[in-house]
Amino acid sequence: MNLILDFAPPLVFAALGGVLSERAGVVNIGLEGMMRFGAFAAAAGAISSGSPWVGVACGALAGAAAAAVHALLSLRFRADQVVSGIALNLVALGLVTFLLEAVFGSSGVSPPCPALARDRFGHSLLAYAALGVPVLFHLWLAHTPAGLRIRAVGEHPRAAATLGIRVLPLRALCVAGSGVLAGIGGATLSVGIVGQFDARMPAGQGFMALAAMVFGKWTPLGAAAAGFFFAAADALQRQLSFSLRAADLRLEGIFLALPYALTLLVLASGVGRTRAPAADGIPYEPEGS
Template structure:
């Protein structure tokens, strides 16, 4: 039993970072008032760029390239939404479509249709002493990004809730006009929010192609970006909540994989598809249960700021 739990914990910790980074990132964008359904596309860009860059440079630098790529996609989103006052959902969806097709196209042009050439995976850290203790062993032998994913949500939470900048970021998502009156640039704060979101989504994508696997595969990130958005909503637009929800989703997934491999009989009672659908159904149920009043979405979410109209 303990061993099973340990194995579950281990695979959760291995799979969660991608989702955690993307979900925490999404809170920055949405807190500033810009809807980000383009996380999927940003993750794809990050995963691709990291895997390609790591072919010619050390893998950690490749991960940085992934972040830059994610930021680049986010920059397009930011310019369209903030300067262009475009419909934020449309822009996000369009970016997803473009990145999906572009990723496939570049993959075909540069590598084979199914995946890119293998790279050196990120090295896994060995924590002295941890490999002897049961349960704690699960914390052992992960890539640095897993440990970063454990720390980052707290840092992000502190940044959003304990710094003047965080206060402004939240304010700009609630009532941008008030922030503008204070003499603070609405656009600048929103750009920062969206770009942070892109960098973290890119990092999340890079996790997939440099830590979880050792190459970019054609279907990456296969819906994880949408999951990240769901986790962010589930976590009520707070970094810690988003990270918690992301970890929960990852655990659910690990549980599903663990159950079906260790107890194959279970598929007679609970079909694979039901287990797969569970996190989504759960999200819906929670959202429906929270109802209208309890929604903690930023008030100005999705509304472009127009300084000529108050």
């Protein structure tokens, strides 16, 4: 149970980022790259300022900056959103390694950074935020005018535009917000869990967050629940692997593959089958342009 609260926040925040972007109609495969920028910037910010919370803020900003590139390419230049997201991931892979080398002179890990304070149960504030934020996000998306506007541009942008909503700026805002959430997710990895940045981060967590979003049917509560489910699968895998001494038997790989196989089975079983937001991934051309 303790492990679940440790593993879940990166997935939950990034998955919520995915929900925000895709409910507004912009596919976001770039979550992985945004998390990577966020994790690195959080560690760098925490080291240079001495405060982990400044680090988290840096991570959120870096995620937003990466998301702004995605928004610029896919909204302003009408790039294919999947391609733009993949490109962002590739850039994150190269650029962050490059920066790690340029700033800290290492290609493996950053120096240890100040980590978030933990309470007597061993959890940081962000772990509890991962429980509360999805509820607030759900209320906001489902029951406020702003949430309604976002859902409108994701389902039927033309109709939303007719009602005076400016589609592209709103979508850009949602993509940027998605970057903030993914950046915080990345920050929970570096300053939250590990206490340093590792060149391999986020090691596929962004893609898992994407799967959590699909599994959670593009809703905040569903995506968060899926994030916790994946974290539980990961925790279970570690417990089993540890108690069965899998490393000695060289069976570790089977246990490591388990959460991914489980996710694939769940998706294939049709439990997660549902409809994406109607205008998800379709570029919007404003009338008269």
